[in-house]
Amino acid sequence: MMTKKMRIAIVGCGDIAGFTAMFARLNRNIVMTACCDVSRERAEAFSRRHGIAQVFTDYAKMLANAPLDAVYLAVPHNLHFEMMQLAIAAGRHILVEKPFTRLQAEGIEIVQMAENAGVKVAVNYQYRYDAGCFRLARAVQSGQIGEVRHARINIPWHREPNYFEMSTWHKSMAQAGGGTLITQGSHFLDVTLWACGSHPAHAIGMTAQRVFKSVEVEDLAMGILELENGALIELCSSMATASEQATSIEIYGSKGTAIYTDHPWPRVRFIGIRVKAEAVPILGLHALQRSIEGFRRWVDGGNPHLVTGRESLPVLAAVEAIYRSARSGKREPVEAGKISI
Ligand SMILES: NC(=O)c1ccc[n+]([C@@H]2O[C@H](COP(=O)([O-])OP(=O)(O)OC[C@H]3O[C@@H](n4cnc5c(N)ncnc54)[C@H](O)[C@@H]3O)[C@@H](O)[C@H]2O)c1
CATH class of the missing domain: 3.40.50.720 (NAD(P)-binding Rossmann-like Domain)
Structure with missing residues (x-):
């Protein structure tokens, strides 16, 4: 300590x-x-x-x-x-x-x-420390919505041209590794994979440049992931909307449905079931503040941060497979890598 x-x-x-x-x-x-x-x-x-x-x-x-x-x-x-x-x-x-x-x-x-x-x-x-995302994930992990059948993630965000002008590395495939999917969409894909508790197995993806045509990365990405347990996740990550709309994660289980939205504040609704919701274990005004305190506690000998490097491998693998599928035009396996994730 x-x-x-x-x-x-x-x-x-x-x-x-x-x-x-x-x-x-x-x-x-x-x-x-x-x-x-x-x-x-x-x-x-x-x-x-x-x-x-x-x-x-x-x-x-x-x-x-x-x-x-x-x-x-x-x-x-x-x-x-x-x-x-x-x-x-x-x-x-x-x-x-x-x-x-x-x-x-x-x-x-x-x-x-x-x-x-x-x-x-x-x-x-x-976002794993966000009040709504945490409640959503814990309720799904504890089986309260039943067996997960499918999920849908929507990130209808907006970026002005200065997003690329102020930080020019955002434009570059070599530096950023991709656009809206790896940079923004991966936040909510990470939460959803964590909630569903099953590794991604296959991916289908498409990407597009609908607004920012002179950069190397996509401003729109869509993907479908098949998890090892058979559940399907559908994802739409965009920075091409005319004005930013609410982000949502919908998870459909055999007993009920959980719907997260960040607007007008982060929250989750449960439909068709009574859920004993679990609050984020760290107090704070904002998810970022809780994440930093979660790291400090871990360094001080407490529980691990909610997203250790190892915990973060599935979302990287999924993002990589969606991009691979967007390039190949085929359904791609999600590479689990050399160590067990
Ligand atoms: N968690 C979140 O919600 C969130 C939000 C935004 C960005 N990010 C992430 O944070 C990271 C930075 O993004 P940003 O938007 O702050 O970018 P930014 O361009 O605003 O800042 C990056 C900074 O790194 C500096 N830099 C570049 N090379 C360096 C080097 N070799 N040594 C020291 N400094 C160097 C640049 O000069 C710049 O000041 C990215 O990984 C991004 O995805 C996370």
Whole structure:
């Protein structure tokens, strides 16, 4: 058990890091000892805004010199793998932004390295800590809606052109690994797979560029997953809607139905059954705040974060298979990888 505050460095001082730092500051048991960005200007502005003592532009130097228990990685997707390898070699625990890695094979390597080194790796799929998503998942996992027959996920989001202009890595297949499916859709696919408790076995997918034609990644993705237990999941992930609409997850069981929506606030409705709903075990204003505290508790010897690296492998495998099917035009197997997931 740690007797002092968890010392963490923020790596990548961009969009999401600002929210994470805000919630880390509200946590009396966390201290941000360093921040790092390749842009010195960004890193310095970030350190002033959040009262962070040490500023770095070189991640390896930061790992060697800053007083740290853990790192929070909020950088383009292609950097997650290499930065986690370096953090594990330095014996630092990791909270990495989603997706865990760009490719499932990289994720498997990190899980093995981290488990061998005794390093804790959590993935910031914070929707597992969302009040509605958590209740939905726990009710389904405990069998209260019966045997899951099928599920439907809808993410009708909107992005302005500055989404690609402000963070140009979003445009690049090599850096982002894909568009709306890996970046946004994977959040809710992760929750649904967690709820259904069965591994994805086969995938059919299609992707399109309906609005953003000059980038390399899709702004619309649709997929169907067949789980090992026979249930089907249908997914529509979009950043091409004219205005953002409510996100939803519908899970249809043999006894009843569970419907999650995030609008006007995150909640789940149960239809046809009485459910003893379980509340998220960590208090907080926001899922992101609870996810960070969940990581801190794990580092401090408490229960694992709800999304360990290992827990995050099924969604990577599913996303990869949907993309593979979109390219091949065929129903594709979901590769379970070399370690049991
Ligand atoms: N959990 C969520 O809800 C959520 C929301 C948004 C983004 N994200 C994830 O967070 C990550 C970052 O996304 P973002 O929107 O904040 O991107 P961003 O472009 O706003 O910020 C990324 C930052 O990383 C910096 N950077 C790039 N290379 C670096 C390096 N080698 N060393 C140090 N810094 C480097 C960039 O200069 C930039 O400041 C991605 O994995 C993304 O998918 C998660």
